[in-house]
Amino acid sequence: MVLKGKYMSTARVSEILGITPFSVRRLIREGLLEVKKTKEYKAGSELYFDSSAVKELLPRMPALRRKWYFEENRRMGGKKAAFKRAIDVKKTSRHSNLKKKFLNSLEFYPEKVALLLRASFFLYHLNHYAKTGEEYLYDLKGEVLKRFTDDFTAEQGLNIIFIEGAQKVILCDGCRDRARNMGISYLRYKNNHAGCSRCQREENYYSLFEFRVEYGEHKFCFHTPYKTAKKWFGNIAELPHKMREKRGDEAFLFGRPISEGEARAVTLKEVTRELESFLGAYY
Template sequence: MSKPPEQELLNPAQISQALGITPNNIKRLTGEGYLEVKKQVNFKNGVMQLFTNAQVQALIPAMPRIKQAWERYDNYHRGANRMARTRVHRHQSYRDKVNRKEQFLNSIYGLPRSRQEILKAAYYLYHLNHYAKAGSSYLYDLKEAVLHTLVKNYYQRDEWLNVSFIEGTNKITLCPDCRARANSQRLSYLEYLDKTGGCFKCTRGYKYYSLYEFNISSQDYRFCFHTPYASAKRWFNKHNMPSRKDSPEREGAYAFGRAIYDSEAQAVELIEVIDELQKFLALFDIEPLINTY
C-alpha cells in the first residue's frame, strides 16, 4: 500500500526541483530548522538524506521570504556591493552554462546513436562529479554504475572510449606506537612515514592510490574521469586489461575535480543529471538507483 503524498519522502534532487533551489541551499534550510531529516539511505559511497513531502510543500510559499532573508544576511556579513557583483556574475555564468548545454546537446544530434549515448552520458557524468564533490558522496554510486556500464558495453569496441591504469603508491596508516614516536620527535605523520616507512604493525592498503582513468573523446569534446583501483579492478580481466599510463609522482595529496558552482547547479539541475544518467543505464536494463519522480 502506497503512502499518502504528504507522507512521501523526497531526496535532495526532488527537493531542489520543488523549491527551485540548489542542494547547497537544502543544507542551509536544514541548518536553519526549516527542513528536518526523516530518514537516511545508505549507499556504498555515502548517505542520502530524505525529507517529508508535506514539509517541503509547506515551504513553497515561504521560499520568497526565506530567499530575501538570505540575501539580507549575506549583504550584512559579506558586504552589499560585493554580493551585488557576485549575483550579477552568477547570473551571467548561469546564462553561459545554459547556452553551452544547448550548444552541446545540439552538436551531438545527428551522430550515430551509440556515440550520442556515450557523449551525453559523459556530459551529465561530468556534472554529477561536481555534485558529488560538493558533499553528496552517495552520487559516486551512480558514477560507478555508469562507468561500469561503459566498460561492459563499449570498452575495446568503440574508439571514443579509452581506459588507462595509473599505478599509485600503497597507503600506510601508522600504528599507535609509530604515531607516538612521531609526536615525540615532533614530526608530522607524513614526515615520520617518509623517514621510517612505518613498522610491521602499521596497516598497508595495496595500491590504494591507484586509479583507472576513463577518457571519452570526439573531435570537439573530451571528458576525463577517474575511479579508484579498488572500485573498478573487477571490471577487467587478463584479456582486456587497460594499458598503464605513467603519472609523475608528486609529494602531497591531490583531489580530482571540483565542487559544483551555484550557477552550474541552476543550469544543470541535479534531478536532470540523475534522470539522464539513469535513462542511459535503462538502455542496458539497469534499475534506477535514485528516485526522480
C-alpha cells in the first residue's frame, strides 16, 4: 500500500488501519501513535499523524486487535464482552443496509432533491462524529448548512425555522453575593430573579436555527446556533418562529455520539469526502 503525503488526518488513519476514530484515540493514549500537528478550526482541532508511523502500525494491527479483545474480556467479563461485540456487528450490518437502501432510493427523486437528501444523510452522521470528540467537524457542518440556505428551498424539501431562546445573563458581583447569601446557585438565582440592571446580557444567546429536510419518506433535522448563522439571512423576521423550550441553563445538546457499529458502516472518511464533494459541486 502506497501512503502519499507526510501527514494523515484521523479520518485517513482510520481508513488505512481499518479502525474507527475511537481506536485511533486509543492508539494515542497507549503511546503507539503520536500527534504531529493540528489544524485549528473555530470549533476545535483536527489531529494529524506521521504517515510513516501509520505505515509501521499496519502489520501490528492484528496483534493489537487481539490485545484489545483480551483486555475487553478481562474488563467486562467474557460473556458481556462477547454480547457487546455481537451487538456492534448487528449495528454495523443494520447501518450498512440502511445506507444502501437510502442511497438506492435517491434514484427516484429529482436531481436537486436527491443532492439535498444525500448531503443530509452524511451530515446526520457527521453530527454524531462531532459529538464523539471530533468537534472540528462543526466547521464543515456550518459550511454545508450555509449551502443549504443559499441553494435550496421548500420546493426541494428544506424549511428553516428560527427558534427563539433566552438571553444569556452574567450576574454582577452584587447579584452573586446575594445568591451566596441566599444559599442558592447562580443558575437558580438567574431563573428566579433574572439579575439586575448591572448584570451583562447577550440577546439570542440560546436561540437556534432549525433546518428541516423532508421529502417523500425521508426526514432530517439539524440545528445551528444563532451566532453562527444569523448573517446568512437578510431578514430573520421573515422566517417561521417558535419559542425554544426552557431546560435548566439552556445548555442541552441535540443529537447523540456515534456508536462503534455506526462508525464502521459509515466511516468518517466517507462522511467528510461526501460533504466536501457536495460543497465542491457549487464552486
